[in-house]
Amino acid sequence: MPGAYFTTTEFLDDAKSAATDRGMPGIRTLALPADKYYVARASRQEVQPIVDAFFDKMVDDLTRPLTAEEAKPSQVQKLLESANIKVTGKDFLDASQKVNEMFLENHWADGLPIVPPTPQLVKAMEAGTTLSPKEVLGQVAPKNGTATVEKIAINAVMAGAKPEYFPVILVGMEGFLNKHYDLTHVVASTGSFTPVVIVDGPIAKELNFNSGIGMLGIGWQANSTVGRALQLSLLNLGQTWPQVNFMGLTGRLEAYTFYTFAEDTAKSPWEPFNVSEGFQPGDSTVTVSSSGNPQVFGGGAVAPWTAQGVIDQIVNQIRSRGPVWPHAQKHIIVLHPDCAVELANHGYTRKSLQEYLYEQTRTPYEKLAKQVSFGEGSEEDFIRASVADGRIRPDRAQIFLDNLKPGGRIPVVQSPADFHIVVAGGSPGYDLLFTYPGTNWAHETVKVTGATLTKEGK
Amino acid sequence: MKSRKNWPVAAALVCASMFLAGTAAAQVTLEVMNPRGEIPPPKTLGISPRGGSLDGKKIVLIDNGKYGASNFLDALADKLKQKYSTATIVMYPKPAAQTITDLPQWYPTVKQQGDLFVFGVGD
Numbered sequence: 001m002p003g004a005y006f007t008t009t010e011f012l013d014d015a016k017s018a019a020t021d022r023g024m025p026g027i028r029t030l031a032l033p034a035d036k037y038y039v040a041r042a043s044r045q046e047v048q049p050i051v052d053a054f055f056d057k058m059v060d061d062l063t064r065p066l067t068a069e070e071a072k073p074s075q076v077q078k079l080l081e082s083a084n085i086k087v088t089g090k091d092f093l094d095a096s097q098k099v100n101e102m103f104l105e106n107h108w109a110d111g112l113p114i115v116p117p118t119p120q121l122v123k124a125m126e127a128g129t130t131l132s133p134k135e136v137l138g139q140v141a142p143k144n145g146t147a148t149v150e151k152i153a154i155n156a157v158m159a160g161a162k163p164e165y166f167p168v169i170l171v172g173m174e175g176f177l178n179k180h181y182d183l184t185h186v187v188a189s190t191g192s193f194t195p196v197v198i199v200d201g202p203i204a205k206e207l208n209f210n211s212g213i214g215m216l217g218i219g220w221q222a223n224s225t226v227g228r229a230l231q232l233s234l235l236n237l238g239q240t241w242p243q244v245n246f247m248g249l250t251g252r253l254e255a256y257t258f259y260t261f262a263e264d265t266a267k268s269p270w271e272p273f274n275v276s277e278g279f280q281p282g283d284s285t286v287t288v289s290s291s292g293n294p295q296v297f298g299g300g301a302v303a304p305w306t307a308q309g310v311i312d313q314i315v316n317q318i319r320s321r322g323p324v325w326p327h328a329q330k331h332i333i334v335l336h337p338d339c340a341v342e343l344a345n346h347g348y349t350r351k352s353l354q355e356y357l358y359e360q361t362r363t364p365y366e367k368l369a370k371q372v373s374f375g376e377g378s379e380e381d382f383i384r385a386s387v388a389d390g391r392i393r394p395d396r397a398q399i400f401l402d403n404l405k406p407g408g409r410i411p412v413v414q415s416p417a418d419f420h421i422v423v424a425g426g427s428p429g430y431d432l433l434f435t436y437p438g439t440n441w442a443h444e445t446v447k448v449t450g451a452t453l454t455k456e457g458k
Numbered sequence: 459m460k461s462r463k464n465w466p467v468a469a470a471l472v473c474a475s476m477f478l479a480g481t482a483a484a485q486v487t488l489e490v491m492n493p494r495g496e497i498p499p500p501k502t503l504g505i506s507p508r509g510g511s512l513d514g515k516k517i518v519l520i521d522n523g524k525y526g527a528s529n530f531l532d533a534l535a536d537k538l539k540q541k542y543s544t545a546t547i548v549m550y551p552k553p554a555a556q557t558i559t560d561l562p563q564w565y566p567t568v569k570q571q572g573d574l575f576v577f578g579v580g581d
Contacts (some may be wrong), residue, residue, distance in 0.1 A: 001569050002506045006530070006578030015580060023500030032579065041526025041579070044533050051533040055541075058534075062517075062574050063508050071504045081494040088487040095486045108493050117491045145495020154493045190581065237495035247581070385553065 003027075004061040006054075008034040010247075014188075017245045021143050026070040028061040030054055081145075084119065103158075107241045110232060110256055114158040125153040128166030130450040137170070138177035140237035141184040142245055147173060147237045152229075155236055159228035162221070164453040165207060168286055169229045172197055175288035175444035176234065182328075182440035186290045187240055189438075192248030193290045196332055196434050197227055197260040198422055200274040201284030203448055203456035209262035213426030216259055227260030230288075253293060259434065261424055267337035268423035269344035276350050276421070277445045284457045289332055289420070290442040291434035298339060301428045307342035310335075310431050311353070315360040317433060318412060324363050324379050326400065327391035329413050330436060330443045332420045333357075336429025354416035362409035380404055509573075512542045516572030521551035527579045534576065548572050 005027055007015045012031040019027045032050055040046040087102060089095030099116040103109040115121065126133050126149065133150035140147050149170065156169050176183055176195070186193050199209050199222075210220035218224065240246040252258075265272045274285040297313045299305035314333060335343070343353060368379040377385075383404065387397045396414050403410050413419065420443070425431070436442050451457035509515075517538060519531045528551075535547045548571050553564060568575055 001573070001575055002508050003575040003577060005580065006576070007580040011581045021500065023502050024505065025502065026505045028505065037530075037579070038526075041529055044529040047526070047529050048533050051530060051537060055534070055537055058576065059512060059541075062512060062576075063510055066505065066507055071507070073502050073504055075502045076499040078499045079497065081492045081496045084489050084491050086487050086489050088485050090485060092486045092488075095488045099488055099490055103493075116488050117493060118489060119491060122491055139498075140495055143495075143497050145497050147495055150491075151493065151495055154491045158493060232493065236493040239494060239497065 002062055004058050005029045006032060006058075008032045008037050010034040010243075013243070014245050014247055018142070020076065023076070025076070026073050030057055030061065087116075107239075107244075108236055109158065110228070110235065112256060114232075115160050117154040117157040121157045122150065122153050125157050125161070125163045125166055126150065128163035128451065128453050129170060130452055131170065137173055140177065140234060142188050143239040145237040145239050147177060147233070151237060152233050155232040156225075156229040159225045159232050160221070161225035161229045164451070165222060165226050165229070167448050167451040167454075167457050168199060168203065168207065168222075168226055168284075169233070170450070171446040171448050172226070172230045172286045172288050173233055175286060175446045176230070178444045178446075180441050181288070181444050182290075182438050182442045183234075183238070185438050185440065186436075186442050187234055187238055188246055188248075190247050190249045191292060191437070192250045192252055193292060193436060193438070193442075194252045194254050195230065195258045196287075196289040196291050197230060197258050198273065198287040198289070198332075199226070199260070199262040199284075200265070200272055200287065200422075201279075201448070201456065202282065203284035203451070203454060204262035204265075206454050206456050211262040211264035211424045213429070215261040215424050215426075216254070223260045223262075224257050227254070227257030230260075231256060231258055259291065259294070261334075263422050264337055264424050267341075267427075269341050270350040270421075270423070273420070273422045274445060276417075279445070279447060284448040285445050286448060287420075287443070287445040289330060289434065289444075290436040290438065291332065292437055295433040295435075297431040297433065298336065298429070300430050305339075307339045307346065310339055311343070311356070314431070314433050315357065318357075318361045318435070319363065321435070324368060324383070324410055324412055325386075325437075325439060326383065326411055326413055327386040328436075328438055328440050328442075330418050330420060330441070331357075331413065332422060332432075332434040334422045334424050334432040334434070336425030336427065336431055337423055338427050338429065339431055340423045350421050351416070353421060354419045357419045358411060358413065358416035361412045362403075363412060365403060365406055365408040365410060368410065383410065512538070512545050512574070514544045515542075515574055516546045516548060518548045518550050518568060518572040518575040520568065520575055520577045521549065522577060522580060523552050524579060524581060530579055531576070534578075546572070550575075 009031045015029050019025055087095055087098045089098050100113055131149045135149045137147040207222045209222045263273045279285055295317050297310045370378045372382050386392045448457035521527045521531050538547055550571050
């Protein structure tokens, strides 16, 4: 079917890249001037001059006979990414600097210095797992690069990770590669979403992950390099690059290491987070989720707070933020230990707190938006469509259908378990809310296995 | 714990060997591995042949749901009607809140709506 595709100048490279990835590099694409279109699109009147300017070009694209290359383009060839590279310098420092320069020029690094991934160091990294270096974990979006254990090991070396961290990195990648995880949106969207990486269970302590004061900050090699290894793996295996096919407008908020931290199971009054996700006590797991800008609650060291007050603030934040997309929404709530203990003293279990949040955040039917922020139709239409196509699980569907009427109260998530409550932070501390405003699921927890260099995660 | 100790030793040996090699040859060569994933190339397809004028054609305008796309496509539809009075314009938006979602089952339905399509505005 002949067609014409409109994008904007800032997204032309992205459009061409995506067209090539899908095997149709010759799609005729018209790039509207970004500096004019994004203001003018607010009204039909304002956008009319742009339509007028591009009309004839569009007609031409729809009617002009094809060139030979458009009709039968050359087959895209597989780029071999397997050969090692030799870099020579006048001394080690010079050679290392040249490696760093070459990797950044090739879009293989993140802008900070990397450890040159020599075969010896990669082999040492691979020794951290029982998996074969050639084992394939999956294809990484958006370009579907093949994620082998060896390739992830190369990126882990570059990140400065220790071999004993490697099984944690591998299962993090396994989570991202789950078919239900919305990786394309997370890694490429204008929303600049940032993965949240939670290490839970006894391996977190054995590897010295920080779960206390400064858990999202610098100074802990495990937090910093596991997150960076995942970032570099996604960058290189999915082959993304800013302004080409990673179009995050501000860039990720935690660009280099993601939000990587561990749960403080010792100070938590409840069972470990991963047990609430269905794993066994004693299991070590990695959860990969995604988030926009996290919200901060509580008083820290400078203001009074109460645990119930923190929960009520979180409820109000969720109720006020919209949109109501219960099929995909997940909320990660990180409570600092004092807050969790106070809640437990008031009788809350993790499960009863999840149920409280589920009930309190329900949105009155009358407050559903008449127009969704993306696409046509109302939020009610969208929720009904989500029930019809199964994105809202059949066992939860009736709750939504029963409440889509005056006086009804619509849950903002599919079930109470979609409030993922984790205990971490200092004493004093703050409490965090991570929310991913995508339209698809981006939350997976995977058990650590195959470790060879640690007692845990075997 | 033994293996933890081996890690810095291995790294030091690599560095030392490179240093020694550098001393002997006055240069150091680092062999490094490519961090990129290999991409299985997709089967490359050509685009559809064009059939000349738009007169009498059924033109499908696909609103991808991004803010402002409807204003752009509404203006485009009116201009198409002015210039090609025998053409039929079909507005066929992507389903609600599916802007960023791959829709393998929905895209084939576009073909049933008309002869040509215009998609916008992608970002």
